[in-house]
Amino acid sequence: MARNQRGCGCLLALLLIVAALGIFVWWKFYREQGPKLPPPSGDELSVHVLDAGQADAILIVAPGGKSVLVDAGHPGGGKKILETLKRHGVGQIDLLIATHAHADHIGGADEVIEGTNVRSVLDSKVPNPTKNYEDFLTAIEERGVNYIAATPGQTFDLGGGAIISVLAPIPPFFTKDQLRSGGNEPNANSVVTRLDYGEFSLLLTGDAEAQTEQRLIANGARLEADILKVGHHGSKYATSEEFLQRGQFDAAIISAGADNRYGHPSPEVLARLKAAGVKLYRTDLQGEITITTRGTEENSYQITTEREPTEDLWAGRKAQRDDSSRSGFIQYGDFGPAPKKRDAGNKNANRKNATGGR
Numbered sequence: 001m002a003r004n005q006r007g008c009g010c011l012l013a014l015l016l017i018v019a020a021l022g023i024f025v026w027w028k029f030y031r032e033q034g035p036k037l038p039p040p041s042g043d044e045l046s047v048h049v050l051d052a053g054q055a056d057a058i059l060i061v062a063p064g065g066k067s068v069l070v071d072a073g074h075p076g077g078g079k080k081i082l083e084t085l086k087r088h089g090v091g092q093i094d095l096l097i098a099t100h101a102h103a104d105h106i107g108g109a110d111e112v113i114e115g116t117n118v119r120s121v122l123d124s125k126v127p128n129p130t131k132n133y134e135d136f137l138t139a140i141e142e143r144g145v146n147y148i149a150a151t152p153g154q155t156f157d158l159g160g161g162a163i164i165s166v167l168a169p170i171p172p173f174f175t176k177d178q179l180r181s182g183g184n185e186p187n188a189n190s191v192v193t194r195l196d197y198g199e200f201s202l203l204l205t206g207d208a209e210a211q212t213e214q215r216l217i218a219n220g221a222r223l224e225a226d227i228l229k230v231g232h233h234g235s236k237y238a239t240s241e242e243f244l245q246r247g248q249f250d251a252a253i254i255s256a257g258a259d260n261r262y263g264h265p266s267p268e269v270l271a272r273l274k275a276a277g278v279k280l281y282r283t284d285l286q287g288e289i290t291i292t293t294r295g296t297e298e299n300s301y302q303i304t305t306e307r308e309p310t311e312d313l314w315a316g317r318k319a320q321r322d323d324s325s326r327s328g329f330i331q332y333g334d335f336g337p338a339p340k341k342r343d344a345g346n347k348n349a350n351r352k353n354a355t356g357g358r
Contacts, residue, residue, distance in 0.1 A: 040198030040295030041160035047195070047202060047291040050084055051283045051306065054233065054257030054264070055104040057081055058204065059088065060195060064159020066094040069112065070193070070204055071105040075132055078111020085116060092117035095156055095164070096145075097193060098136065099206025100186040101128035110139035120146040122156075124169050126189040150191045152219070161198055161295065167221045168192035168212060179211070187232065188212050194225060198295025203247065205231035205238075213243040226301060227291065228252045228278070234265025234316075244276040251279040251303060256317075258284040263319025270316045285309040 043063035050057040056071040059081075067090045072081055085093075096118050098106045112118065113136075121140055127133065140147050148154075154166040174188035190206030203225040208216075209232060216223060228249040231238035233256040252273050256264040265282065273280060281289050287306025294300060 037163055037196050037198075038157075038161045040162075040200075042294050042296055043160055045160070045162055045197045045200070045293055045295060046088075048084065048088065049229065049253050049255055049281075049283060049289040049291075050081065051287045052077055052080070052255065054260040054262070055107065056099070056206070056229075056233075056255050057084075057108070058229065058255075059084060059090070060158070060162075060164075061088060061090060062158035062160055062162040063197075064162070066158045066162075067092070068095045068097065068156075068158065068164060069093045070097045071099055071206070072096070072109035072112050073107060074104050075107035076111075078108030078115060081108055081112055082115045092119065094119050094158070096121045097150075097164075097191055097204075098123045099191045099204075100124055100189065101126060101130070101133045101136075102186055102207065103130060103132040105206065106136045107132050110135040113139040113143050113145060118143070118145050120148055122148045122150050122154075122166070122191060124186070124189050124191050125149045126169070126173060126186050128186050152221075163196045165194050165196065165222070166191065167194060167223075168208065168216055170215050170219050174211070190231075192216065192221075194222060197293060199298045200293040200295045200301050201225035202227045202229070202291070203249070204229045207232040207235075207238070209235075209238045210240045210243075213238070213240050217242065217246055223247045226250050226299070227303075230254045230265070230269070230273070232264075233260070233262070234269045235262070236266035236268040239269045239272060241272055241275075244272060244278075249276070249278050250299065251281065253281045253289055254283070256282065256284045260284075260317070261320040263317050265316055266319070267316030270314050274314055279303075280313050281305060282309070282313055285311055285313060 041063045045063050046061045048059040050059065052073040055074040055077060057073040058070040060068040072078060093116060098109060098121060150166050150169060152166055152168060152170050156164040158164060169189040169191065174185060176185060179188060187207040187209055188211060190208040190212065192206060192208050193204045195202040203223065223246045225247060228247055230252050234254045254265045281303060283289060286309050290304045292302050
């Protein structure tokens with residue numbers, strides 16, 4: 001009897017080892033590596049990070065001709081995006097990804113939806129009770145656009161071997177009581193996606209913050225990529241050291257406005273990026289940033305900028321007000337842009353007028 005019990009115990013131990021090995025293999029080769037990707041066609045894929053001011057708007061043109069717009073800039077910025085589509089020969093948007101419902105990300109979306117053919121919209125469905133978000137939803141309904149709730153694991157085939165995968169928001173959604181100092185629900189539940197094309201990869205984070213990054217890491221999301229679109233315009237409350245270590249990014253792109261008063265990008269984030277050894281690009285200093293690749297070889301992508309920077313790329317900005325408070329992140333428009341600088345001639349003219357010409 002004792003011998004039989006020992007035999008059963010050994011068999012059970014063996015079964016547990018086999019099960020553990022199976023779980024490890026599944027984790028390593030499916031969850032971390034993700035689904036098997038199609039081979040690249042070898043034709044060019046391009047990504048254009050628009051100079052949208054203190055906002056996000058990113059146009060992806062896939063080898064097969066399909067296009068994706070990730071966010072649509074600030075209110076009134078739709079016209080510039082439509083002009084950009086025309087400049088790049090884009091006749092329709094196959095997928096519009098609204099990373100979250102803040103006005104610096106969906107402010108121009110209603111204009112884009114009304115001004116061109118948008119086939120589908122991917123949204124976190126985390127609401128924001130503002131007119132901008134209401135206008136966005138109204139435009140979707142009136143134009144009959146296919147409206148999709150973002151769910152981790154979704155993939156969108158862009159043709160030619162290019163794939164967009166959804167990594168977040170990861171349910172259950174972050175709620176107000178779970179947020180750390182500086183967080184709010186639309187940011188914490190941003191739609192996070194990755195673009196894969198052969199050997200090339202790009203991670204797009206919206207305004208995801210540090211606790212969103214922690215959840216992505218805990219969920220085993222595929223974070224390693226060639227290029228990172230830095231979260232929340234370079235806010236110090238995102239782009240954590242652990243996130244950068246997991247991502248192993250070669251380059252990072254920050255979309256921010258030259259006149260922003262939020263302290264974006266922050267010196268803290270720039271220091272973390274510099275320590276991670278990434279190459280840095282910024283729309284506030286370099287204008288529109290374009291990535292092109294054929295996806296056929298590792299590191300076979302090119303990054304070009306609209307202009308050369310006239311300031312130090314690694315110099316951060318000082319915030320006129322901290323972009324975090326107990327009530328949450330400052331939203332776009334909570335206080336206006338910095339006053340425009342007036343040259344000495346204007347100052348003298350104003351002084352002359354004020355003193356009656358004396």
